[in-house]
Amino acid sequence: MSTPxxxxxxKRELPSDRDPLERIKDWNEFHRMFSEEQLRTQGSRCMDxxxxxxxTGIELGGSVSGCPINNLIPEWNSLIYRGLWKEAYERLNKTNNFPEFTGRVCPAPCEGSCTVGLIGDAVTIKTIEQAIIDRAFxxxxxxxxxxxxxxxxxxAVVGSGPAGLAAAAQLNKAGHTVTVYERxxxxxxxxTYGIxxxxxxKxxxxxxVDLLAxxxxxxxxxxxxGKDISSEQLLEQFDSVVLCGGATKARPIGNVEGHELKGIYQAMDYLNSTIKSYLDNGLQEGTYISGKDKHVIVIGGGDTGTDCVATALRHGCASVTQFGTxxxxxxxxxxLNNPWPEYPNVYTLDYxxxxxxxxxxxDPRAFSVLTKKFVGDENGNVKELHTVQIRRYVDEEGRKIYEEIPGTEKIWPADLILVAVGFEGPERTIIDQLGLDTDRRTNVKAPYGKYTTNVNKVFAAGDMRRGQSLIVWAINEGREAAREVDRFLMGSTMLP
Incomplete structure (x- = not known):
């Protein structure tokens, strides 16, 4: 224990981020870090x-409570307090292959279930985690x-996201020859493409990636x-295959009148066009979907939609609004309805x-908003959208019901509309070629903890198995799937 x-x-403290009006002028990371003394002080708040x-890493109240990869948080908090940084890194490395990712982009369900949060403010676990791995590098x-x-x-590991990288890292540690395929x-x-x-x-x-290589x-x-190399060829060439292709099939908005108008894009197409152009040529060649001087509407209140807001601001948009139902x-x-240790559902301003x-x-967000239709100009370009305020409730059968509120109709000017309403599940190519069973949500059917599919020597993990979820869950599943693959190949395993 650090100090009783x-x-x-x-008090809980967080590092101040870069000034918002300054950081929207570039594409650099917006976080700053604490000094070592400040980190030791924050680590001392841990009660052990x-x-x-x-x-604990369990699901409560429809969201995750605690760390899904079971990070030894009290241990490395205490080590940081005592100035034992290398030992803290060794503890962190036992459970997390990629703390430099989770320390930056995980929503920190660990902090939502921190015991100090019962009577005050949680320990700044995420900040300390990032500091440990940055210091280690x-x-x-x-x-x-x-x-x-x-x-x-x-x-063979199909997909190089967090689940695929975690599976590859663990299988390689076990001595297997691992090839990761990325389209x-x-x-x-x-x-890389998404955040x-x-x-x-990047x-x-x-x-x-270089370290793993x-x-x-x-x-x-x-x-x-499934296209450049058939799924059947992969099975012939490898002793086992781990599918970590993600849940990348975007949910359409085709039930809304005018959805075919020009200027309406899926959020991931928008984000990834900017990321690729930025990596390729620093956005100099204009090969991306731009929000410059446009009235941008983002439909969807999640993280992807929020990232679209930040990207539009850096493009130099005329305005930006984010809708959520x-x-x-x-x-x-x-x-009463959101008790500790559930993840706290409270109002916050994201970056x-x-x-x-x-x-x-x-705040650019508009809450309880339902999009009714898109309207275009004479050239087929979207120029506005129509909305109505709604009440949302759950009926006796557990279905979400949206009730429109009369008299709340509104027209919004819009030159660029970005659809960020989630994902339907994995794409079908590999699933159909291999004849994989899927669950009612169209994800690959593979039991949690086992990750085996109905096809011999084929395993599935991450969003492709569980649906759209957190990076930390993907790492959890990649690690566990590697353990089961190793057991399948060798008869026993030493992997955690």
Whole structure:
């Protein structure tokens, strides 16, 4: 334990981010970090609970509570307090293959279930996690560690997102020869194409990919399984196949009148066009969907929609608004309907909302809004959309019901509309070629903890198995799937 009274003596503090009006001028990471002394102080607030819910990793109230990869949080909090940074890194490395990713983009369900949060403000776990791994890279503690011997077994991993990278890392540690296939021109999956660079700079992703390559993992990019290489060929060439292709089939908005108008895009197409152009040529060649001087409407209140807001601001949009069908969250946790240790559903300003508020003077979000139709000009370009306010409730059968409120109709000017209403599940090519069973949500059917599909030697993990979810769940499933693949190949396993 750090100090028995730290949580009473010190207040929760977070590093100040870069000024919103300054950071929207570039694409660099917006976070700043604490000094070592400040980090030690924050680490001292950890109570080292008898039952540390921060690393339980269970689902409560429809969301995750605690850390799905079971990070040894109290242990490395105490080590940071005592100035034992290398030992803290070693503890962190036991459970998390990629803390440089989770420390930046995870929503920190660990903090939502922190025991200190019962009576005050949670420990700044996420900030400390990022500081540990950043220090480890700076000090040279993170080095390639290839396996001493090889098993002679070959494993193909399809998809190089967090689940695929985690599976590859663990299988490589076990001594198997691992090849990761990625259809994009760069490895990283949604870590590269999906999350904007101001949240996760791409050299950080590439650094980890290079490290895995130095350990013996082979990466094959610009190669789509099911098209460039058939799924059947993959089964013939490898002793096992792990499917980590994600849930990338975007949910359409085709039931809304006028959806075919020009100027309406899927959010991921918008984000990825900017990311690729930024990586290829620093946005100099104009090969991306631009929001410059446009009235931008983002339909969807989740993280992807929020990233669209931040990207539009950096493009230099005329205005930006983000619609959500959900109501505005309360300022404080609802102790009856959202008790600890559930993830706290409270009103916050995410980074993009802070930026828009600083620029335009108000939160860019519009809550409880339903899009009714799109209207275009004489050239087929969208020029406005029509909405109505709604009440949302759940009926006796558990279905979400949207009730329109008469008299709340509104017309919004819009030159660019970005659809961020989630994903329907994985794409079908590999599923159909291999004849894989799917669940009622069209995800690949593979039991949690086993990850086996109905096809021999084929495993599935991450969003492709569970549906759209958190990066930390993807890492969890990639690690566990690797353990089961190793058991399948060798008869037993030493992987965690």
């Amino acid at each position: 009274t730290g949580f009473m003596e010190y 609970c008898g039952t540390p819910y921060c690393h 700076e000090e040279g503690w993170v080095i390639p560690e290839p396996p001493k011997t090889r098993t002679g077994k070959k494993v 994009a021109d760069r490895a990283g999956g949604l870590l 904007p660079s101001m949240k996760l700079e 050299d950080i992703v590439q650094r980890r 130095a350990e013996g993992v082979q990466f094959v990019v610009n190669t789509e399984i 959900h109501s505005k969250a309360p300022l404080e946790r609802d102790q 993009a909302h802070e930026e828009a508020k600083a620029l335009y003077g108000e």
